[in-house]
Amino acid sequence: MLFILAGTGVLLYIILWLVVPEAKTTSDKIEMKGGAVNVDSIKEHVSNIKQTITEKGKSANVSEKVRGVVGKGVVVGLSVFQAVSKVFGVGFTIGGIFMFVFLMIILFGNTGIIPFLGPDRIDGIPMLIDIVYPGAEPSSLIFISLILVLTIPIIALVTLGVRILFNYRQNIKIVAWTFAITWSVAVGILFIYSTQFASNFKSDKEIRYSVPLENAGADELIISVLEDDQFSNHVDPYDDWGASELVKVDEEFIYFGLPRLKVIAVQDTGEFRVSIIKESHGATTREAINNIERIEYPIISKGNQLFISPYLKMPKEDKLRAQYVRVEILVPRGKMVKFGKNIDRVLRHLNSEPIPYASKYEGTEWVSIRSSFYPKGSDDHLIYETIVDISEELSEEEPDEQEED
Numbered sequence: 001m002l003f004i005l006a007g008t009g010v011l012l013y014i015i016l017w018l019v020v021p022e023a024k025t026t027s028d029k030i031e032m033k034g035g036a037v038n039v040d041s042i043k044e045h046v047s048n049i050k051q052t053i054t055e056k057g058k059s060a061n062v063s064e065k066v067r068g069v070v071g072k073g074v075v076v077g078l079s080v081f082q083a084v085s086k087v088f089g090v091g092f093t094i095g096g097i098f099m100f101v102f103l104m105i106i107l108f109g110n111t112g113i114i115p116f117l118g119p120d121r122i123d124g125i126p127m128l129i130d131i132v133y134p135g136a137e138p139s140s141l142i143f144i145s146l147i148l149v150l151t152i153p154i155i156a157l158v159t160l161g162v163r164i165l166f167n168y169r170q171n172i173k174i175v176a177w178t179f180a181i182t183w184s185v186a187v188g189i190l191f192i193y194s195t196q197f198a199s200n201f202k203s204d205k206e207i208r209y210s211v212p213l214e215n216a217g218a219d220e221l222i223i224s225v226l227e228d229d230q231f232s233n234h235v236d237p238y239d240d241w242g243a244s245e246l247v248k249v250d251e252e253f254i255y256f257g258l259p260r261l262k263v264i265a266v267q268d269t270g271e272f273r274v275s276i277i278k279e280s281h282g283a284t285t286r287e288a289i290n291n292i293e294r295i296e297y298p299i300i301s302k303g304n305q306l307f308i309s310p311y312l313k314m315p316k317e318d319k320l321r322a323q324y325v326r327v328e329i330l331v332p333r334g335k336m337v338k339f340g341k342n343i344d345r346v347l348r349h350l351n352s353e354p355i356p357y358a359s360k361y362e363g364t365e366w367v368s369i370r371s372s373f374y375p376k377g378s379d380d381h382l383i384y385e386t387i388v389d390i391s392e393e394l395s396e397e398e399p400d401e402q403e404e405d
Contacts, residue, residue, distance in 0.1 A: 085164050086164070086165060088161070088164060089160075089161045089162070089163075089164030089165030089166075090161070090165060091161070092157050092158065092160050092161025092164065093158055093161030093162055093165060094161075095157070095161075096154050096155070096157040096158035096161060097158060099154050099157075100151065100154045100155070100158070103150055103151065103154065106125075107125055107146075107147065107150075108124075115244045115245050116128070116244035116245060116247050120248065121245065121247060121248050121249070122247060122248070122249050123249070125143065125146075126139045126140075126143050127139075127249060129142050129143055129146075131249055131254060131316060131319055131320050132197065132319060132320055133193050133196070133197050133319075134193075134196050134197060134200055134283075134319065135193075135196075141189060142189070142190065142193055144186075145186040145187075145189040145190050146186075146190065148182060148183060148186035149183060149186045149187055149190060152179050152182065152183040152186075153183075155179070156176075156179060159172075199283055200281065200282060200283045200287075200319070200321060201281040201282075201321065201322070202281075202282075202283055202284070203281060203282050203283065203284055203285045203287065203288045204279070204280075204281050204288065204322075205279070205280060205281075205282070205285055205288035205289055205292060206277060206278070206279045206292075207277070207278050207279075207289070207292050207293075208275050208276070208277050209275065209276045209277075209278070210273070210274070210275055211274040211275065211276055211299050211301065212301065213271075213272055213274060213301045213306070214301045214302060214303055214304075215301075215303050215304045216271035216272045216273070217271045217272075218272070218303075218304035218335075219335055219336065220304060220335065220336040220337070220338055220365075221272050221304055221305075221306060221329070221331070221335070221336075221337050221338070222304060222305045222306070222337075222338045222339075222340050223261070223263070223305075223306050223308070223329065223337060223338070223339055223340060223343060224305065224306070224307050224308075224339075224340030224341045224342060224343060225307070225308055225309070225310050225341065225342035225343055225345045225346055226298070226300070226307050226308065226309050226310060226342070227310075227342070228257070228310040228311065228342070228345060230248055230255045230257065230310075230311055231246060231248070231255075231257045231310065231311065233310075233342050233345060234345075235257065235345060236344050236345070237257075237258055237345075237346070237347050238347070246258050246311070247320075249316065250316075251316070252315065252316055253313045253314065253315060253316055254313065254314055254315075254316055254318070254320060255311050255312075255313045256311060256312050256313070256314075256323065256324075257310060257311040258311075258346075258347060259297065259308070259309065259310070259311065259312055259325045259326070259327065259346050259347065260324075260325070260326045260327070260346065260347040260348075260349065261308065261326075261327050261329070261343075261346050261347065261348045261349065262326060262327070262328050262329070262348075262349045262351070263328075263329045263331060263337055263348075263349070263350050263351065263366075263373070264328060264329065264330050264331065264351050265331050265333070265351060265368035265369070265370075265371050265372050265373050266330050266331065266332060266333065266368070266371065267333055267370075267371055268332055268333065269332050269333050269334060270332050271332065272329065272330065272331060272332070272335065273329070273330040274299070274301075274306065274327065274328070274329050274330075275327070275328045275330075276297065276299060276325065276326070276327050276328075277325070277326040277327075277328065278292045278295050278297070278323075278324070278325055279292065279322070279323065279324040279325075279326075280292045280295070280321050280322065280323045280324070281321045281322045282321060288321070290318075291314065291318050291321050291323060292323075294314055294315055294318055295312055295313075295314050295323055295325065296312065296313050296314065297309050297312040297313075297325045299327070305340070306329070308327055308346070310342065310345045310346060312324075312325045331368040331373075332368060333368050333369065333370070333371075334367070334368065334369070335367075335368055336365055336366060336367050336368070336376060337365070337366050337368075337373075338363075338364070338365045338366075339361040339362055339363065339364050339365075339366075340362070340363075341362065342362070343361050343362045344360055344361060344362050348361055350366065350373055351372075351373070
């Protein structure tokens with residue numbers, strides 16, 4: 001209706017509000033509602049007022065109870081939170097201290113936890129850094145940076161645990177920023193040196209050398225391994241020791257006790273042929289070749305015997321650049337190889353043998369037949385010898401028949 005009157009209703013309402021007196025007394029309020037003023041109406045009005053007041057009181061009591069319950073819940077929640085935070089504080093503190101002690105033992109003690117570290121192998125992390133990272137003397141700076149990178153997060157964890165545990169609220173922003181900047185600088189130093197380290201593996205080179213044999217035309221070649229004066233004659237790299245435990249460093253050389261021997265059966269009927277393949281990485285091809293040329297790996301040929309070394313060694317200043325040595329022996333058809341003393345000291349591979357890796361070879365003899373090896377005296381070997389004998393007899397009979405003709 002107000003909109004139908006085009007806004008005049010609003011004006012009328014304002015005028016009435018100004019003119020009509022305010023209903024203050026009980027009779028005025030009853031008349032305002034259009035009721036008759038009498039005893040009953042006054043009683044009813046008073047009763048309504050009383051009921052309204054009672055309901056508002058009840059509502060106020062309910063609100064007060066709700067507020068009380070909520071308040072108690074908040075108190076309980078805070079108590080639980082504080083208890084849980086204390087548990088975390090104890091965990092952070094004890095765990096951080098344990099990690100710190102454990103880290104110090106690894107960094108400064110020869111506990112054997114890291115397999116390639118020890119007094120008879122690589123004597124501590126500083127020496128490991130010295131033979132891995134490029135440069136003349138990088139180990140001190142890298143070692144300190146490594147300690148900072150590993151220990152600062154642990155110290156931060158312990159500090160957090162102590163603050164939670166003892167409700168310590170004092171501002172330590174200066175200390176936090178000092179730790180953060182120090183840690184970032186240490187990470188940057190490690191990143192720079194690690195980038196240089198990775199660049200030293202850009203080039204990979206392999207060089208093959210022929211090994212002259214004293215009696216390459218023999219029917220049998222006996223292969224043995226020299227005495228191991230750096231590790232042990234009783235090490236079988238397939239069973240006991242991993243590559244990490246067969247690394248040793250002294251004042252001059254790095255020793256690596258995992259050369260590989262590969263014996264290959266070939267179809268031709270010529271002589272035994274022996275090659276040594278040396279491999280290394282370097283920042284450049286020239287550097288990789290220099291590393292290869294400085295690898296020492298003796299091989300001795302004496303009669304029909306071949307002696308190979310149980311380890312290779314290289315100058316300490318060449319660093320560890322994945323230097324590697326492999327010996328390959330080509331065995332012509334019909335000829336034999338016999339594995340002699342200490343042969344199980346090196347990684348060995350007899351191709352086409354049913355179990356080519358990790359077999360115990362010492363004292364065994366093998367015959368090269370049809371590009372495969374068969375044990376001496378096996379059915380295949382006997383059949384092959386029979387065929388050879390028949391072939392030789394036939395070849396001897398042919399000239400006789402030609403002479404008769």
